[in-house]
Amino acid sequence: MKLALQQIGDELGGEIDARELAEILREFHDEDHRQDGVFGSLAQLLTVAARAAGRIEPDRDGEMSCPLYEAASLITDNAGLQTYYATRALDPQGESA
Secondary structure (H helix, E strand, O other), rough: OHHHHHHHHHHOOOOOHHHHHHHHHHHOOOOOOOOOHHHHHHHHHHHHHHHHHHOOOOOOOOOOOHHHHHHHHHHHHHHHHHHHHHHHHHHHHHHHO
């Protein structure tokens, strides 16, 4: 995972135009298939971690699991959506790509 993130960081640090940046951002968030992409995968992992936390919570009160569920939701509903808006602004013609 770190290697992939380093590669993306290297790409973003070099010469890049709006369309290329939009293509990279599309890999982060897929509006049509939210479970795909970096944000979708991370949200799925956080949801699995939340379920695991729920199983080990001593009082089953959500103290450990609820923040993880919330983090998963914020990634898809907030970070993912904002990235989608930025991608559309960078390359509106690439929507069907």
